[in-house]
Amino acid sequence: MPSTTRTVNVGLIGLGTVGGGVARVIARHHDEYLSAYGIDLRLKMASALEPERAAELGIAPEAFTTDWHDVVADPEIDIVIELIGGDHPATEIFESAIAAGKHVVSANKALLGRRIDYLGSLAAQAGVQIRCEAAAGGGIPIVNALEHALVANGMLTIAGILNGTTNYILSRMASEGLDFDDVLADAQRLGYAEADPTADVDGFDAASKVAILSSIAFHTRVTTDDVYMQGIRNVSAADIEQAREMGYCIKLLGIARKTAEGIDARVHPTMIPADHMLAGVSGAMNAVFAVGDAVGETMFYGAGAGSFPTASAVVGDVLELANGIASGIDLGPEPEPFPRTAPIRSIEDLETRYYIRLSVVDRVGTLAPVVAAFADAGVSISAINQLRDGDGTTCSVVFLTHTARERDVQRVCSALEALDEVASVASVIRIEDVDAWSEGAEENE
Amino acid sequence: MPSTTRTVNVGLIGLGTVGGGVARVIARHHDEYLSAYGIDLRLKMASALEPERAAELGIAPEAFTTDWHDVVADPEIDIVIELIGGDHPATEIFESAIAAGKHVVSANKALLGRRIDYLGSLAAQAGVQIRCEAAAGGGIPIVNALEHALVANGMLTIAGILNGTTNYILSRMASEGLDFDDVLADAQRLGYAEADPTADVDGFDAASKVAILSSIAFHTRVTTDDVYMQGIRNVSAADIEQAREMGYCIKLLGIARKTAEGIDARVHPTMIPADHMLAGVSGAMNAVFAVGDAVGETMFYGAGAGSFPTASAVVGDVLELANGIASGIDLGPEPEPFPRTAPIRSIEDLETRYYIRLSVVDRVGTLAPVVAAFADAGVSISAINQLRDGDGTTCSVVFLTHTARERDVQRVCSALEALDEVASVASVIRIEDVDAWSEGAEENE
Incomplete structure (x- = not known):
């Protein structure tokens, strides 16, 4: 008192x-x-x-x-x-x-x-x-936790749902089977999305938060321009349904990891296991994992806006x-901002598994050149699934890769775009290795 | 720097x-x-x-x-x-x-x-x-959040999974269909439970944490002795299976709420909706909801021990x-502890819905005196379900109540115990009204 x-x-x-x-x-x-x-x-x-x-x-x-x-x-x-x-x-x-x-x-x-x-x-x-x-x-007290309660840790990963508008849209797409444009229009009508939704749906808002949080967590300067950014406009109801069948959920995640090659900082639609804590975060709620070498996984959940x-x-x-x-306590000045002490890793150096949905010409023999394009770039396929959405001319085929490097996957996509058999590369969604978030954490006695 | x-x-x-x-x-x-x-x-x-x-x-x-x-x-x-x-x-x-x-x-x-x-x-x-x-x-930074980042709020509720051992046991009972004693023995062998598991499984550990957190959150003294406490020894595989069929999950929750009649502080097995964030917290992990009048619902998740x-x-x-x-900043002394400024509400004043499983004599006419016992105490039944576990002599019947007062439910149970038709009141589990945790929060513009 x-x-x-x-x-x-x-x-x-x-x-x-x-x-x-x-x-x-x-x-x-x-x-x-x-x-x-x-x-x-x-x-x-x-x-x-x-x-x-x-x-x-x-x-x-x-x-x-x-x-x-x-x-x-x-x-x-x-x-x-x-x-x-x-x-x-x-x-x-x-x-x-x-x-x-x-x-x-x-x-x-x-x-x-x-x-x-x-x-x-x-x-x-x-x-x-x-x-x-x-x-x-x-309202989620994550900055305070990083600056105070978690300071004993070397932080390994900050990752989570950092934008309520996009999580609201993806949640409704998933629960109602609707496409992006329909939910966006409704979200704008209900006040969950701005008239100009760019900052939210294209990932700028989440990227700003990744920059702020990773600067604090890793004691090095990360600015919004350093954060690789891809929004949710291209996520379709078909991708969400495919993800569900495979035991995954699609969320727009902001991810920052401290790796041996530098800070990996990115915002993009991400497949995560359906039983992961972040998969349970629905509507406009936000949640952030902060993983430290001593504390292991922590997560902070709450309203991200309002x-x-x-x-x-x-x-x-x-x-x-x-x-x-x-x-009457002298608060002291703001500490001088941390300079950049770690390089920013290029998205091209990311290694993860990929979900790639192609719209292909629906005829015998289509698959051979497609599969060859993967092999030529050294990207190994773990599963192929033809969807039942054919219109007689084209149909969708989903490819899952083993762990591959982003630059090789980009080469595959360029090669696929050039094939007569491929109408379009409809979706490329990264499957996040959530276990890697804790790499480097101490083993408990 | x-x-x-x-x-x-x-x-x-x-x-x-x-x-x-x-x-x-x-x-x-x-x-x-x-x-x-x-x-x-x-x-x-x-x-x-x-x-x-x-x-x-x-x-x-x-x-x-x-x-x-x-x-x-x-x-x-x-x-x-x-x-x-x-x-x-x-x-x-x-x-x-x-x-x-x-x-x-x-x-x-x-x-x-x-x-x-x-x-x-x-x-x-x-x-x-x-x-x-x-x-x-x-490792979950909840004390720091209550003392710093959430100080702008009048706190309404602290509720969550505050003990890893019991959450590990309940998680394995749920996923493997095992009974308490079997999982406890295995947990002790694996080091997830102590040789003397009393402090964990009977709720003392969680009650201590409820006392500490509610004292900080509500600015009034709450001690462990003030916290109503019931452990998980009586939770059976049958209860967990019944809960699942009804769309619920059973967790040992520590709950502290600021109510008009005083601080409601308790630890007991609790049914919560299967899609609630706390239902997704499995194994030895902990998670705490802290609900404030401005921030609304926040949740903190992480390892509760180790x-x-x-x-x-x-x-x-x-x-x-x-x-x-x-x-060289004078930290100042510890603030004088908050005195008791709010009464502790008796568990008998709790109002919630109840799950009651009875072992009854398996013959025609058993139900009439049982149902009458509920009516006599003024407790309204919302559903009755006979389980298919009869051995020819007795069988289980599950009763769900509408919102009732604890003291009336205790009267029902005493009356039931005295009936020839009732072999035993096997389980009484409170169904938590999780929406009530946010009662009193501000409505956003």
Whole structure:
């Protein structure tokens, strides 16, 4: 129980879905924070472009401004929360808040995924901190776990479902047998997908989170541009059904592994065993495996987005900073960002098993040149399955490979595309070796 | 990247499975901690009763003692790790380490589950801290999440699989159709269960963890004695098979909920839907749901025991303390333990659905007095199913109830036991309303 209380003033820039959640969480929990932690947490000033939003959230007119400069310029504000997203003026908000000696809490994964080294250096030099729990996994406290509870470990793998929109779409495709376009349209109607769904369905959002999490986990700089990225637009109902028959499930995974050849960082549709914990994560929920050499496999599950879950992460960061400020403890500056200490491994060096679905000309003798193309590239086939979807002209054939190298599989695909017998290479989906995530972990006594 | 380094000396008392893991983790990661955090973490002195264990772990003779007093008396030691378990001399180790101004890290859930108020007060008065991440959920960083990342929330529920031995036994009973005694014997042979399995199979271990986690989550004192406890000895293969047919799975859950009538804290075999995330947690793994009013449902999954996972939690706590010591930041004393601010709700006030399996006399007319016993106590039946296990004399009949109050169900069972038609009340298993775990959470925009 706290013996003293102290006021900590917060400035909030952006009152959208998450900003509104933050304003509400701070208002509704004020008395709890006071009694449990001795922190009188006050939303001193909020800014947004629409004044009516402030009224809707119960923010008094004197605590509202349409100009974010008013927030960072307020000398009584200790912590600035940046929730407008995008590059500009978010970058300028970071710069001026840091220059004014204020800590910054942000959920801006796009910006932090690319520029944490620049912003982190600024903060380190100014003696303030940047907190970004909400930028990776919404309400799931994975950043905190990597920075604190799991620090005894050499981390081996971060892998999981890092985007709720795509998991919602894939879950509905699987449960209802629908195709991507139909579910996307419905998801947009229901508010689970944006009008412009690119950042989600093409993997940008998950790649930003992979960059942030792998930088923290592996103590080396990984930016969003380093992360190989492939979205879910090409995943079909037929692939999902085939996966199910083979005992697999298709998820858009973000994966980062520390390997002898460098950091393997990628986002792509992935087949995983149907009895794997990640296969049970449905709808808009997120889950991340964090595998350490001592702890082995851990997984963190929760809402990856949404007003209140994301606000939980933002206000959690605010309270951590406020606790230091209120107790008079010097929080110390942001540590200087880790430089790049490990190379990024090319996707071409990935070794895994592959699922390849071809649309082929439906006649005797088609298979011979196709199989030869695999053999020519040194890719070994483990199973072939012709689907019953023929229209008399073409039909689908699924090939599973033994472990192969990505660059060889790409050569196979190029060769197949050139064959008269092949109408198209319809799908190439990597089958993830989930056991490899724990390679290098200690054996227990 | 750290700019300065500082030595932090650790004393370790107990070199059993977990203590050995801690010694190995500290030795193997020394250089990583130095380069990543600027902490030169040294095992200055270890104590155990068997000197040969020190040699086995590569601990130099001058850093070993058979007398734990040597460890707490060493003025160069900043942090004492207590890993001997039990009440004595563990209590004396806490007392003398705290009196000597040293922080204490411990995995002693039995002691902390009952006496954290006493030990926490000692630490608060002495200006040192007690850390116990390893006491609840082995390597799963749930204590840290409740104390830091989730602090913005009013916590609603902590519920999960908190004991690996019982989850291993129930998983094998389910997958192999075996009875409890057979799996227990095999688990003991394989080292998954102790020679004296009481603490695990009767629920004491899980109850200690419920006490620790609910005290932290709800900011009120809950001790192990407050937690209703029922183990898995009476769960039969027949119950597991019946559950499966009904779409359920049986798990030993530890559950703590904040309700209007007080803290509902209990450990017992529980039926949960087969598609629930906890149903997918098999073998010796643990998983805990932590539900907050802002974040909604989160779940933490990992190894609940074992040498290295538990060492991960212990050394994580050590590094957090060491980081403060090395940076010269005053960590502040342990906060005074929360007093009891909410009553403990009696198990008799629980309202849920029940699965009741009776062994009844196999003849016409048996059902009428049985059904009357339910009606007399005001417990409404939702389904009756006679199993095909009759031996000509008796057979099993399963009753499912609508939501009923525990005390009424106990009255039903007493009345049934007294009937000539009932050979025995073979099983009473609570069907958990998992949706109620999120009651009180915010609705997202």
